[in-house]
Amino acid sequence: FAQAPIVIKFSHVVALDTPKGQAAERFKQLAEKATNGRVKVEVYPNSQLYKDKEELEALQLGAVQMLAPSLAKFGPLGVKEFEVFDLPYIFPSKTALYNVTEGPIGKGLLKKLESKGITGLAYWDNGFKIMSANKPLRSPTDFRGLKMRIQSSKVLDAQMRMMGANPQVLAFSEVYQALQTGVVDGTENPPSNMYTQKMHEVQKYGTLSNHGYLGYAVIVNKKFWDGLPSDIRTALEGAMREATTYEKAIAQRDNDMALEAMKKSGKTQFIALTPQQQAEWKKALAPVQKQMESRIGADLINAINKESAK
């Protein structure tokens, strides 16, 4: 007789047409196919079930089985090591980033989630960030006194203060209007977020600084995961690998297309930093790593720096 399928509720907080949203759908298809329908994946996009602040607790309670929260969300959970991803200029390139996330450092970080009842499956990209404001940001001194919107994060707070700006925590949904009216002067975003939230309409300048990274981790409830038959787990891992490759590819494509579209719209003028300016930014932001050592762990920061220097 037909057995009832195993249901995986996959909840996330972004729209269907974002890289994360599309990859979640792709995972659903791959997983259901790979397990011959023994697993059913229900995707709940757009915070339909749980909001940003609730989803991790919901996962720990077993109310949902799978999530892909942004990496900054693991700090409040008690794994402050993940704040390392917020550090400015810690990944000089995408290769350096992947060397960390796909290598032993990334695996070690996911391992740390297990004590919280969470199993980490994969890292997904959003992208490297653009700094934007209503005045051109070429040198660190240009930040002085600007009100810059950030996500709630100690590292990003320190980053903005180091530049002489005044960081403001605002919900993502409020940002557009806050920029438009001038409650805040600027913000930082990967190109695709900046474009889908139409922030280019209300920002005059964007600096292609790639100073920081925004990414996600796909995680599952550990008890649920360990309780799956091993053949199913293997099949799901395979599906996740494929979905991850797909996600990274469309994340890159989306960012490229978004930047192109924003340039074409002419509403935001984009600034490329000269190597000398880039060096100035790096120098100005270097102390943030030192400042955050006690939170994140000096060993981890050093290990990543070593990996990046290769």
Next chain:
Amino acid sequence: MKFLDHLEEWIIATLMGAATFIIFVAVVHRYLSGLPLGWLQDELIQINTSWAQEVCIYMFVWMAKFGAAYGVRTGIHVGVDVVINRLSTPWRNKFIIFGLLAGATFTGIVGTLGASFVWEIGHTEQTSADLEVPMWIVYLAVPLGSYLMSFRFLQVMVHFIRTGDLPKHDHSHVEGLDDELQGAKA
């Protein structure tokens, strides 16, 4: 009992006032630190007020939970009473007692759910994002407020059975307006 009443009133009024004051200060701070004031600007930027929103939210959640209990005592929670008001007094009374019991039951269950939730979260290291206070302390508002509310429902019910009186909130009463009207007449 009088002590509990006063404590309840004191807590919610203070939370209301304090949250307003904190947001006020944070806005003024943001405005001033955007002005070109030389060294003063540097000093202002160094002052961190990014926790203000979080504090305000938590204060209001606490205010909401305890204020809801206070509201039971003062009869502010609105219900649809058009139907039962047409019933004969004995029947109407039965429905009122049923409603109050339902309130006590619901809030009692919620209090218990909240307590076990707080217990679970208490075994994790979750903290709030900005202030980094342990989340179980923040969530404590749910069981405490709900149990208090359940107690208030029972209290109102006992009082109703004994005396037939229900607390009734007068939406048309405004503090100080009587003085104003008297002043206008004089």
Next chain:
Amino acid sequence: MNALIIFALLLVLMLTGMPISISLGLTVLTFLFTMTQVPIESVALKLFTGIEKFEIMAIPFFILAGNFLTHGGVARRMINFATSCVGHWHGGLALAGVMACALFAAVSGSSPATVVAIGSIILPAMVKQGYPRKFGAGVITTSGALGILIPPSIVMVMYSVTTNTSVGALFMAGVVPGLMLAFLLGLTTWVLAKKHNYPRMKKATWGERLAAFRKSAWGLLLILIVMGGIYSGMFTPTEAAAMAAVYAFVIAVFVYKDLKIKQVGKVLLDSASMSAMLLYIITNAVLFSFLMTSENIPQQMAAWLTDQGLGPIAFLLVVNVLLLIAGNFMEPSSIVLIMAPILFPVAVALGINPIHFGILIVVNMEVGMCHPPVGLNLYVASGITKMGISELTVAVMPWLLTMLGFLMLVTYVPAISLWLPNLVYGSVG
């Protein structure tokens, strides 16, 4: 099927007279224990996180600001100013009442509060001047409803939170319809007053008008703080509400001195308890709509509504009828919180602008507040005038009909709502 059971249970529980928040909560619990897989712990989570949003906090702040202002001084000066402007026309004092309600609505986010603030002062004065009681009661009960249409508005905050639309744009969208409705209510008043030859007042000189304006300026300045502050980028809407509360406190205690410092504690307490009541309803409504979403009910209902092949015109008519019926039983915040999550997706699918849809809902709520059996404005007015509800129901009729006509206008002419926000923000929605 499940949807039917949920709604039937909710309706039955509500009709027993228990608080709406409790009936919502009990429906959720019953459902959770009997029919779904949703773990019960997520209820506790939602009970806390349901209101954990800075945007929602505008509600307590606006209530506090309103309560500081309701203390008579501000309202009395606004009435004096309005009287100096329109008092010499037919039904002068009644017209001044409409205008004062509109002015007060621009500083307060709540309709009943507007009725109380203006009504308590102007109604006795009208009776003294020889107006029939029911005329005055009718004018103020309905004009007070402007409180939620002219920004700031607590109901708009609720709509914005449930549907993720911009509060700033909604506030802006309420301005033109608010002024228009104020004009129409004034016109109704004028026509009736002329017909019955109600008293007119001596025409004020420009000097007297200026003096009256100056005295009310402190209160009127609050309009500038809220709308100007939001639009110029000084504050977010929630911050504007907090600033309004602080400003209103200063005005009431130090400038007009209507309020003694020892009364402040009581104002804080009253505001806190009113806010807590609304936040408690929000909490349970969030729980309710979470449960419905987990059961896919809004999606199914939306699909069903879409399948009926209704165009936007028929759909909006259905919405109006539904909301007017709901207005018979419930107060605005519960209606918005329960109905908006269901109706909003369909409206968006039909290409109706979310901001326009929000204004339409608000106008519906205004109508609902002025008619029995449940109508908060009526209750408040009956408290002030000591008139019975049925007597008041007859009294408000002419203005209520005006409001219904206006509702149709707002429903089918989106430009009334959208013109100003489009002008200010570019395209909205």
